[in-house]
Amino acid sequence: MKQIPAPIWTLVIGVVVTLVSIWAGYNHHILPTEQASSTAPLVDNFFNVMVMIGTALFLMVEGAIVFSMIKFRQPKGDETDGLPIEGNLPLEAFWTAIPAVICIALGVYSVFVFQEMGGFAPGDHAHGHGTLMAQAPAAIVTDVGSPMITEGDIGGQKIPVYGFGASPEEEGNAPDLAVNVTGLQFAWVFTYPDSGITDGELHVPVGKDVQVNLTAQDVIHSFWIPQFRLKQDAMPGQTAELRFVPTKPGTYSIVCAELCGAYHGAMRTQVIVHTEEDFSHWLESRTATSPQSSQTVAINPAERSDADYLAAYSQGLDLDAQLVSQLAHSPH
Amino acid sequence: MVQATEAPTDAKLSLSALTDYSFPQKQWKWYDYFTFNIDHKVIGIQYLVTTFIFYLVGGMMAVAMRTELATPDSDFLNPTLYNAFITNHGTIMIFLWIVPAAIGGFGNYLVPLMIGARDMAFPKLNALAFWITVPAALLIFTSFLFGGAQAGWTSYPPLSLVTSNVAQSMWIVALILAGTSSILGSVNFIVTIINMRVPSMKWDQLPLFCWAMMATSLLALFATPVLAAAMILLLFDINFGTSFFRPDGGGNVVVYQHLFWFYSHPAVYLMILPIFGIMSEVIPVHARKPIFGYKAIAYSSLAICVVGLFVWVHHMFTSGTPPWMRIFFTVSTLIVAVPTGVKIFSWVATLWGGKIRYTSAMLFAISLLSMFVFGGISGVTLGTAPFDIHVHDTYYVVGHFHYVLFGGSVSGLYAGIYHWFPKITGRMMNEPLGRVHFLLNFIGGNLTFMPMHWLGGHGMPRRVAMYDPQFTHGNQLATIGAYILAVSVLPLIVNILWSLVKGEKASGNPWNAMTLEWTTSSPPPIENWAVLPVITRGPYAYGHVEEIPPAERPDLSDAIAMPK
Numbered sequence: 001m002k003q004i005p006a007p008i009w010t011l012v013i014g015v016v017v018t019l020v021s022i023w024a025g026y027n028h029h030i031l032p033t034e035q036a037s038s039t040a041p042l043v044d045n046f047f048n049v050m051v052m053i054g055t056a057l058f059l060m061v062e063g064a065i066v067f068s069m070i071k072f073r074q075p076k077g078d079e080t081d082g083l084p085i086e087g088n089l090p091l092e093a094f095w096t097a098i099p100a101v102i103c104i105a106l107g108v109y110s111v112f113v114f115q116e117m118g119g120f121a122p123g124d125h126a127h128g129h130g131t132l133m134a135q136a137p138a139a140i141v142t143d144v145g146s147p148m149i150t151e152g153d154i155g156g157q158k159i160p161v162y163g164f165g166a167s168p169e170e171e172g173n174a175p176d177l178a179v180n181v182t183g184l185q186f187a188w189v190f191t192y193p194d195s196g197i198t199d200g201e202l203h204v205p206v207g208k209d210v211q212v213n214l215t216a217q218d219v220i221h222s223f224w225i226p227q228f229r230l231k232q233d234a235m236p237g238q239t240a241e242l243r244f245v246p247t248k249p250g251t252y253s254i255v256c257a258e259l260c261g262a263y264h265g266a267m268r269t270q271v272i273v274h275t276e277e278d279f280s281h282w283l284e285s286r287t288a289t290s291p292q293s294s295q296t297v298a299i300n301p302a303e304r305s306d307a308d309y310l311a312a313y314s315q316g317l318d319l320d321a322q323l324v325s326q327l328a329h330s331p332h
Numbered sequence: 333m334v335q336a337t338e339a340p341t342d343a344k345l346s347l348s349a350l351t352d353y354s355f356p357q358k359q360w361k362w363y364d365y366f367t368f369n370i371d372h373k374v375i376g377i378q379y380l381v382t383t384f385i386f387y388l389v390g391g392m393m394a395v396a397m398r399t400e401l402a403t404p405d406s407d408f409l410n411p412t413l414y415n416a417f418i419t420n421h422g423t424i425m426i427f428l429w430i431v432p433a434a435i436g437g438f439g440n441y442l443v444p445l446m447i448g449a450r451d452m453a454f455p456k457l458n459a460l461a462f463w464i465t466v467p468a469a470l471l472i473f474t475s476f477l478f479g480g481a482q483a484g485w486t487s488y489p490p491l492s493l494v495t496s497n498v499a500q501s502m503w504i505v506a507l508i509l510a511g512t513s514s515i516l517g518s519v520n521f522i523v524t525i526i527n528m529r530v531p532s533m534k535w536d537q538l539p540l541f542c543w544a545m546m547a548t549s550l551l552a553l554f555a556t557p558v559l560a561a562a563m564i565l566l567l568f569d570i571n572f573g574t575s576f577f578r579p580d581g582g583g584n585v586v587v588y589q590h591l592f593w594f595y596s597h598p599a600v601y602l603m604i605l606p607i608f609g610i611m612s613e614v615i616p617v618h619a620r621k622p623i624f625g626y627k628a629i630a631y632s633s634l635a636i637c638v639v640g641l642f643v644w645v646h647h648m649f650t651s652g653t654p655p656w657m658r659i660f661f662t663v664s665t666l667i668v669a670v671p672t673g674v675k676i677f678s679w680v681a682t683l684w685g686g687k688i689r690y691t692s693a694m695l696f697a698i699s700l701l702s703m704f705v706f707g708g709i710s711g712v713t714l715g716t717a718p719f720d721i722h723v724h725d726t727y728y729v730v731g732h733f734h735y736v737l738f739g740g741s742v743s744g745l746y747a748g749i750y751h752w753f754p755k756i757t758g759r760m761m762n763e764p765l766g767r768v769h770f771l772l773n774f775i776g777g778n779l780t781f782m783p784m785h786w787l788g789g790h791g792m793p794r795r796v797a798m799y800d801p802q803f804t805h806g807n808q809l810a811t812i813g814a815y816i817l818a819v820s821v822l823p824l825i826v827n828i829l830w831s832l833v834k835g836e837k838a839s840g841n842p843w844n845a846m847t848l849e850w851t852t853s854s855p856p857p858i859e860n861w862a863v864l865p866v867i868t869r870g871p872y873a874y875g876h877v878e879e880i881p882p883a884e885r886p887d888l889s890d891a892i893a894m895p896k
Contacts, residue, residue, distance in 0.1 A: 237579030
C-alpha cells in the first residue's frame with residue numbers, strides 16, 4: 001500500500017476540524033434556545049463564533065496531545081531519550097502570532113457587539129421619563145458629550161450611570177417605557193413612574209424600547225434575565241440601567257445573580273412580555289384598581305422569619321411546608 | 333549537567349569543602365517537623381502536609397455542598413451554613429491549599445535544591461512565613477463557631493458588613509495573615525533566586541520552575557499589599573464605624589471590588605504559574621526530551637505576570653464599570669491568552685517526538701494539559717464583556733475556574749507529589765495505585781465541572797442552595813462527579829502512607845532527571861550537598877548524551893551524597 005502524503009493528511013484534518021467546529025458553533029446547547037430580547041441574538045452570534053474558534057483550537061491541541069500519547073509512548077525496553085529538539089523559532093513565532101491575531105480580532109468584534117448592545121450609552125438619553133431613581137427622585141439625566149464616560153447630572157453634581165443604554169439607532173431618544181427596579185433581601189420591586197404602579201413582577205410590552213433603572217436597598221443584587229442575555233448589578237448608592245427591546249411575548253425568570261444572603265437562591269421573580277394590547281389591558285386593570293399590587297413584595301424581611309419569608313416561595317421551590325416552618329434562622 | 337567534584341584537591345574548591353563539612357550532619361527527627369525549623373526542606377514538607385490536610389477539609393465542604401445541590405430544594409444544609417461553606421471552601425482552597433502548597437511547599441523544597449543553594453536566603457523569615465499560616469487556618473476553622481463568614485470568598489460589602497460580623501472579622505484577619513506570609517515568602521524567593529544560585533549556573537540554565545517562582549513572587553509582591561489594604565478597610569467598616577464601603581455613610585461599594593480584584597485576579601496566576609513551573613519540570617523528564625522553547629516558556633511567565641496585573645476589571649463587567657473600562661479590560665484579558673498559549677503549545681511540542689513514560693506524574697501532567705486547554709478556552713469567552721454580561725456569576729464561571737484550578741492547579745500539584753515524592757521521602761510511590769487515582773480524578777473532574785457550563789448558560793446562578801427543577805439533571809451529574817472525586821483522594825492517601833513505610837527505596841535520581849535536586853541523595857542531607865555541584869550543561873539536555881546509554885550512566889547522586 002502506498003503511503004498517504006502528509007499534505008493530504010493536513011488537508012483532510014483541516015477540513016474535518018473546520019466542519020466540526022462550524023457544527024459545534026451552532027449546536028453547543030450552552031445557551032437557552034429562547035432569545036427574547038434584541039440583545040440576545042447579538043450575544044449568541046458572538047458566542048457561537050467564539051465556540052467555533054475555540055472548538056478548532058481545542059481539537060487541534062487535544063488531537064496533538066492524544067496523537068503524541070499514542071505515537072510517542074516509550075517503546076518496550078527502550079531506555080534511550082527522545083529527539084533533542086530544543087525549539088523552533090518559526091514554529092514558535094507562528095503559534096504566538098496566530099492566537100494574538102485571533103484575540104485582537106475577537107477584541108474588535110466584541111467592541112462592535114458591545115456598541116450594538118448599547119454598551120457605550122448608559123445614561124445617554126434625553127429628558128422625558130428620566131431616571132427616577134429611588135435615591136434621586138428629581139433626577140434629570142442629561143445628554144453628555146462623551147460616549148465613553150456616561151454621567152448623569154443631578155443638581156449640578158455628576159453621577160455616573162452604569163449598564164447598557166440605548167442601541168445606536170435609539171441613541172438620544174427617550175425609552176418607550178421606564179421602570180424603576182429596587183432589589184432588596186430577597187425580592188425585586190418594580191415601580192412604573194408614569195402610572196404609579198408598584199408590582200413584584202415586571203410587565204413590559206413586546207417590541208418597545210424599555211429601560212429599567214436599577215438600585216438596591218440593602219446589599220448588592222444582580223438583575224439577570226437569561227432569555228434576554230442581560231445582567232446588571234443593582235448596587236446601593238450607585239445608579240445603573242439596562243435598556244432593551246423585548247422581542248418575544250412570554251414569561252421569563254428574573255434571577256438575582258449576586259450573592260445577597262441566605263435566601264439568595266430564592267430571590268427570583270418573572271418578567272411578563274405582553275403583546276401591546278395585553279400590556280394596555282394590564283395597565284388599565286392596575287390603574288383602575290389600586291396601583292399598589294397585593295402581590296407587592298416590598299416588605300421588610302427583617303420583620304419576618306425565614307418560615308414566613310419562604311412560605312411564599314414554598315410552592316415554586318417545591319419546598320416541604322414542614323421544613324419551611326422548621327427553619328429557625330432569620331434572614332439577617 | 334553535573335559532575336561530582338572529586339576530593340577537593342585543587343585550591344579553588346578547598347575553601348568551600350571546608351565550609352561544607354563544618355555543618356551538622358544529622359538527619360531531622362520526626363519531632364523536628366513540629367518546630368520552628370529553618371531548613372527549607374522541613375518548611376517545604378510542613379507546608380505540603382498541612383495544606384494537604386486543609387485541602388481535605390475544603391474538599392469535604394465541597395462534598396457537602398454538592399450533596400445539598402443534588403436536589404433543587406434547600407434540604408440538606410441550613411442556608412446560612414451553605415453560604416459559610418461556599419465562602420470557606422473557596423478561601424481554604426485558594427489561601428490554604430493551592431497557593432501555600434505550590435509556592436510554600438514545592439517552592440521552598442525545590443528552589444534551593446534546583447539552584448544549588450544550601451538553603452533560602454532568609455531561613456528564619458521562611459519559617460515565620462509558614463508559622464503565620466497556621467493561625468490563619470485556625471482562625472478560619474474556629475470562625476465556624478461564630479457561624480462562619482457567609483459573604484462569599486469575595487466578601488463584597490455591604491453583604492460582608494451586615495452578615496455574621498465576628499466570623500467575617502476572623503476571616504479578614506486570616507486573609508491578612510495569609511497575605512503577609514505570601515509577601516514574606518516572595519521576598520525570600522526573589523533574593524534567593526537572584527543571589528544564591530551556584531556560581532556556575534547561568535540565567536539560561538535556571539530550571540523553569542525557578543523562573544515561574546520568580547514571576548509568581550514578583551506578582552505576589554505587587555498585588556498582595558492591595559488585598560491587605562482592602563481587608564483592613566473592611567475590618568474597620570465592620571468593627572470601628574468607618575464608612576469606606578458603607579453606602580449609607582457615603583462609602584462606595586465598587587471601590588472595594590477594585591481593591592479586591594487588583595489582588596485576586598493576579599492570585600489566579602499565583603495559583604497557576606508555579607504549577608506551570610512544575611509542568612515544565614515533569615514533562616521533559618518523563619517524555620525524555622529537552623523542554624521545547626525554554627526561553628519562550630521562561631519569558632511567557634514574566635509576560636503573564638505583567639499583563640496579569642491589568643486584567644482585574646473583567647470580574648466586574650456587570651458591576652459599576654464604565655464603558656471604556658469594560659472594553660479596555662476585555663482586550664487586556666484576551667491578551668493573556670497569548671503567553672498562556674505559548675506555554676501550552678511548547679509542552680505539547682515537548683511531548684512530540686519524545687519517548688513518553690506513563691508514570692503517575694506524567695499522567696497528571698497530561699491531564700492538566702488537556703483540562704487546562706478547555707478551561708483556557710472557556711476563559712477567553714468569559715473575558716469578553718458582551719458574553720460575560722450573560723454568564724457572569726453563573727455556574728458557567730464555576731465550571732470554567734474549576735477546569736483551570738482543579739483540572740489545572742490541583743492536577744499539577746498531584747503531578748508534583750508523584751514526581752518529587754521519591755526525592756522528599758527516599759521512597760518510590762506505588763504506580764498502579766497512582767494510575768487508579770489518575771483515572772478517578774480525571775473522570776470525576778470532568779463529570780463534576782463539565783455540566784456546569786450548561787447549567788450556567790441556561791440560567792443557574794452560582795452560590796445558590798436552591799435552584800429551578802429544570803437544572804436537576806445537570807446538578808446530579810455534577811454531584812456524582814464530586815463523589816467520585818472524593819473517593820479519588822483515597823488511593824492517593826493510601827499510596828502516600830503505604831509508600832512512606834513500605835515503598836521501594838529510591839535512589840538519588842530514580843527518574844534519570846537532569847536538574848540539580850536529583851544530584852543529591854534521596855532524601856537530601858540537611859545541607860543538601862556535601863560538595864556543591866558544578867553545572868556543565870542545561871537542565872533539560874535529554875537526548876544529547878548518546879554515547880552513554882542512560883542505564884549505564886553513573887549514579888552521581890550517590891557518589892556525592894553526604895557520608896552518614
